[in-house]
Amino acid sequence: MRRHPGLYLTIIILVAIAAALFVYPKNWGAKELPWRLGLDLVGGTHLVYQIDLSQVAAADQASVVAGLRDVIEKRVNLFGVSEPQVYIAQNGNSAQLDVDLAGIKNVTDAISQIGETPLLDFAEVQQNGSSTQYVPTNLTGQYITGAQLIFNQTTGAPQVQITFNTQGADIFSRMTAANVGKPLAIFLDNNLIEAPTVQQQITGGTALITGNFTVDSAKTLVERFNAGALPAPIKLVNQQTVSATLGNDSLKKVIFAAIIGTLLVVLFMLFYYRLFGVFAGCALIIYIALTLGIFKLLGITMDLAGIAGFVLTIGMAVDANILTFERIKEEQKRGLPRTSAVEEGFRRAWPSIRDSNTSTIITAVILYYFTSSFVQGFALTLLIGVIVSLFSAITTTRLFLRVYENSGSKNKESQRLATSN
Amino acid sequence: MLNIVGNRKIWFTISGVLVGAAIVAVAIFGFKLSAEFKGGTLWEFSLPGSNASLGDVQQFFSSNLRITNADISVDSGNNSFMARFDSIDEPTHQADIAALTAQWPSFTELSFQSIGPSVGAALEKNVVIAIILVLVGISLYIAFAFRKASRPVSSWKYGWITLLTLIHDVSIPAGMLVLLGKFHGVEMDTNAIVALLVVMGFSVHDTIVVFDRVRENLLLRRGKEKFADIVNDSVNQTMARSINTSLTLILVLLSLYFVGPATLQYFILTLLVGVVTGIYSSIFIASPLLVSVSPKE
Numbered sequence A: 001m002r003r004h005p006g007l008y009l010t011i012i013i014l015v016a017i018a019a020a021l022f023v024y025p026k027n028w029g030a031k032e033l034p035w036r037l038g039l040d041l042v043g044g045t046h047l048v049y050q051i052d053l054s055q056v057a058a059a060d061q062a063s064v065v066a067g068l069r070d071v072i073e074k075r076v077n078l079f080g081v082s083e084p085q086v087y088i089a090q091n092g093n094s095a096q097l098d099v100d101l102a103g104i105k106n107v108t109d110a111i112s113q114i115g116e117t118p119l120l121d122f123a124e125v126q127q128n129g130s131s132t133q134y135v136p137t138n139l140t141g142q143y144i145t146g147a148q149l150i151f152n153q154t155t156g157a158p159q160v161q162i163t164f165n166t167q168g169a170d171i172f173s174r175m176t177a178a179n180v181g182k183p184l185a186i187f188l189d190n191n192l193i194e195a196p197t198v199q200q201q202i203t204g205g206t207a208l209i210t211g212n213f214t215v216d217s218a219k220t221l222v223e224r225f226n227a228g229a230l231p232a233p234i235k236l237v238n239q240q241t242v243s244a245t246l247g248n249d250s251l252k253k254v255i256f257a258a259i260i261g262t263l264l265v266v267l268f269m270l271f272y273y274r275l276f277g278v279f280a281g282c283a284l285i286i287y288i289a290l291t292l293g294i295f296k297l298l299g300i301t302m303d304l305a306g307i308a309g310f311v312l313t314i315g316m317a318v319d320a321n322i323l324t325f326e327r328i329k330e331e332q333k334r335g336l337p338r339t340s341a342v343e344e345g346f347r348r349a350w351p352s353i354r355d356s357n358t359s360t361i362i363t364a365v366i367l368y369y370f371t372s373s374f375v376q377g378f379a380l381t382l383l384i385g386v387i388v389s390l391f392s393a394i395t396t397t398r399l400f401l402r403v404y405e406n407s408g409s410k411n412k413e414s415q416r417l418a419t420s421n
Numbered sequence B: 001m002l003n004i005v006g007n008r009k010i011w012f013t014i015s016g017v018l019v020g021a022a023i024v025a026v027a028i029f030g031f032k033l034s035a036e037f038k039g040g041t042l043w044e045f046s047l048p049g050s051n052a053s054l055g056d057v058q059q060f061f062s063s064n065l066r067i068t069n070a071d072i073s074v075d076s077g078n079n080s081f082m083a084r085f086d087s088i089d090e091p092t093h094q095a096d097i098a099a100l101t102a103q104w105p106s107f108t109e110l111s112f113q114s115i116g117p118s119v120g121a122a123l124e125k126n127v128v129i130a131i132i133l134v135l136v137g138i139s140l141y142i143a144f145a146f147r148k149a150s151r152p153v154s155s156w157k158y159g160w161i162t163l164l165t166l167i168h169d170v171s172i173p174a175g176m177l178v179l180l181g182k183f184h185g186v187e188m189d190t191n192a193i194v195a196l197l198v199v200m201g202f203s204v205h206d207t208i209v210v211f212d213r214v215r216e217n218l219l220l221r222r223g224k225e226k227f228a229d230i231v232n233d234s235v236n237q238t239m240a241r242s243i244n245t246s247l248t249l250i251l252v253l254l255s256l257y258f259v260g261p262a263t264l265q266y267f268i269l270t271l272l273v274g275v276v277t278g279i280y281s282s283i284f285i286a287s288p289l290l291v292s293v294s295p296k297e
Helices: A005-023 A058-077 A107-115 A166-176 A215-228 A244-297 A303-315 A319-333 A340-371 A373-410 B008-029 B054-063 B088-105 B117-145 B155-184 B192-220 B227-259 B262-293
Strands: A046-053 A085-091 A094-104 A120-128 A132-142 A144-151 A158-164 A182-190 A191-194 A206-209 A235-240 B040-046 B073-075 B082-083 B108-115
Touching: A046 A107, A046 B088, A046 B108, A058 A085, A058 A094, A058 A215, A085 B262, A107 A144, A107 A235, A107 B088, A120 A166, A120 A191, A120 A244, A120 B155, A144 A215, A158 A166, A158 A235, A158 A244, A182 B040, A191 B082, A206 A319, A244 A303, A244 A319, A244 A373, A244 B108, A244 B227, A303 A319, A303 A373, A303 B192, A303 B227, A319 A340, A319 A373, A319 B155, A319 B227, A340 A373, A340 B117, A340 B262, A373 B192, B008 B262, B054 B073, B054 B082, B117 B155, B117 B192, B155 B192, B155 B262, B192 B227, B192 B262
Parallel strands: none
Antiparallel strands: A046 A094, A046 A235, A085 A094, A120 A132, A120 A182, A144 A158, A158 A206, A182 A191, A235 B108, B040 B082, B040 B108, B073 B082
16 A cells, blocks of 8 residues: 555545445435434334243243244234334343334334234135135134144154144044045134145144145244244333434434534644644545445444444544644654654554554443443444544545655645644 | 643542542432333323423323323423323323323324333343443453553553543543432433443543553653653643544534434433543543552652
């Protein structure tokens, strides 16, 4: 980079311009990829359910939780909100189910639908020529106590065994007797998932579903049955709703504050460091474009705290510049010629830049691992921001200075600019 | 050149009084924990066009909704109300909305948060772990980074002093939060905790800049001059830059505070106080402490 600073600087500027276009393509007619914005900015509801696993055997817990998540995700998808998110937060021996619904209108309906026991139905199948009719029976998920994945002893094929309670066993026994050799349809949330053929009357209260299962599809079915039976009740423990109006208002204000903050920092650098300040300002703009590009590329959800974290890094990104510029001034006072003062300044300022940024990186990493979602967005943007700002302040600014020095040696008149302070 | 190291007793006294006051405030008043920690409901709504006063709303909550312990405040800027009370379930929430809408047809819910009491305990534990890890992590890193500066003060002492400075920098904004909680109803929520943790990460920047200069000057001048003079020189040489680096952050924080969203107001204020405390402590506390722990020459 020492040899061709202009080339490298051009590359960085081009990448930054590409990033800027990627971040905000509106005015260039390019296709706008939407940002992933947090619920606190677009409005929406965040629901937290506590899953009561006290009645579930330890070995089944994982499949119960996974099945529950699956069913609830399917339900949530029916609400028609964009990118609903359902995720599990395991915390010791209790599990939480988090549901994020962006831009949802009717929260009450959503809450009541999520809380309902998933619908599991058995139906008899009647073939009338080419059309198939399903006749619902009164055997539903409420009679199932659990399901298990087992393997056929001779063929090794995966099969699903479901267990009914006494009442369910009774109904199932009568139903299978009437349908030997015919398919029996199984519906989950009114969607047909399987229609296995009944091979004989089943009286033991368990049913074996053979069929064309892969291990994965059998496992999924087991999870769904286990969730369908809902052996673990869920309870809404935390709900947070932010209106779209409030969210929009926050978004506008935080962006405005970011712009004002950036302008103030650039003005300060121009005022205090003059020509060097121009380079720092340009490096800062490049930093902002690159970092936003990375956020968007990684698909990081930008919530209010995350944006605040990023805005803070704008204030910190020039810190390394300040440390370097002060050092360069010092080296010049000691009588070093300008070009060597610049190189020496960068070299000598590095240990303090490295050590101080490491402390912020330590903080961000700890925040990320020990806290809940609000803080994680903040920690992540802070972490990425600090790392990119190191690159920006060291590499970009240095390239600007080298390019300037190269042109300056041809053009002596600007020699004393940095000493004027 | 300012004689900062020589006058260190003055700075130590000022800081001692401030930190002492903060600790006393925490001990007497305690933190006003938010619903995130102890469970509860946080409900923000507006009644556009109506001239309902805070008293009207309070009256309605206690007599019509039968929520007697509600703590309601009004933000006259955007005519919104914030109510805090025990956690309620969803049917109650809907019934309350219906009742409020019947009374004030323009009722608009801005945000609603209801947290059961069990959630907070786990959060509290994680927060304590995070604070301890940040304190220990940064101090250990400093002890490691300054291993070459071992004479006359061992690099472990740089770590210890960093730890003391961190506690100093965090206890003053924490004391402020306690007072704001006592007299202004400001709650200690996750935002506030994050702000305190971030203050630690930021405030140590300036301390490192000064220590770094001490480290460098020691390599050049060790044995030729008194340690106290080397430290005092280092502080003076780096004062402008440690103020400037924090100043750019303060500029950004000020714009967030004055034109940013209201929800971040106390988060930003905590950071502001912490960063200013950090500038002060790096110049007037951390470096003079180095001299205090050095062997007598």
